[in-house]
Amino acid sequence: MQLSPDEQVFWQYGFIKLNATIVYTWGLMLVMALGSRFITRQLSTEHTRSRWQNLLEIIVTGIVKQMKEVGLSEPQRYLGFLGTLFLFIAVASLFTIFPGYQPPTGSLSTTAALALCVLVAVPLFGIQEQGVAGYLGSYIKPTILMLPFNLMSEVSRTLALAIRLFGNMMSGAMIVGILLAITPFVFPVVMTLLGLLTGMVQAYIFSILAAVYIAAATQGHQANPDLATNAPKAHSQTNGISHG
Numbered sequence: 001m002q003l004s005p006d007e008q009v010f011w012q013y014g015f016i017k018l019n020a021t022i023v024y025t026w027g028l029m030l031v032m033a034l035g036s037r038f039i040t041r042q043l044s045t046e047h048t049r050s051r052w053q054n055l056l057e058i059i060v061t062g063i064v065k066q067m068k069e070v071g072l073s074e075p076q077r078y079l080g081f082l083g084t085l086f087l088f089i090a091v092a093s094l095f096t097i098f099p100g101y102q103p104p105t106g107s108l109s110t111t112a113a114l115a116l117c118v119l120v121a122v123p124l125f126g127i128q129e130q131g132v133a134g135y136l137g138s139y140i141k142p143t144i145l146m147l148p149f150n151l152m153s154e155v156s157r158t159l160a161l162a163i164r165l166f167g168n169m170m171s172g173a174m175i176v177g178i179l180l181a182i183t184p185f186v187f188p189v190v191m192t193l194l195g196l197l198t199g200m201v202q203a204y205i206f207s208i209l210a211a212v213y214i215a216a217a218t219q220g221h222q223a224n225p226d227l228a229t230n231a232p233k234a235h236s237q238t239n240g241i242s243h244g
Helices: 020-040 051-069 079-097 108-140 144-182 186-219 225-243
Strands: 009-013 016-019
Touching: 009 020, 016 020, 020 051, 020 079, 020 108, 051 079, 051 186, 079 108, 079 186, 108 144, 108 186, 144 186
Parallel strands: none
Antiparallel strands: 009 016
């Protein structure tokens, strides 16, 4: 039983391997690019719209609404990054309905890459909003003694993002594999459907936490009622879901 798509190797030449993680990741990116092109090729502003356009608008408005609730005052600026994170994880989970497919998010290398994207994006957005001096100054507030703790926080939350997503996705694949080996087919089917729900929840958690981190970086330690009330609330809610 293969617990990670890294274990499934399609081609190898020396130390160079083409495993399922790479193949499925690039396959997902191709499907998402073609799907985006297909849906947006004939956008309409009239009352009569295609079902695909309606679905896309529901997803986009939902993501924008969530970003506003965590304190991002101009969510359109971050929609491309956060929306892509959510859709990639969600689509990766959705494709588990196909036999033989393993979501690339079940590999620690993929989840680590996604977490590193967040690690890089947070200071980039923060510098863009506050400037280099303003953003770097947030690491030494309220005192310079906080510098090592703030740096440790950056690293630890990146590791937490990667390991949380990896653990939840791999555990679902492990349970399905075990049930498929010892029980009739109906139980793995039920678990696969449950895995779809879990994947959507994990996509939401990952993207909303990334939005919280970006909101904190772009607004720094300035007094902001929305960020002060909404961001911690969203963080606690997503932590509660992930622990549950």
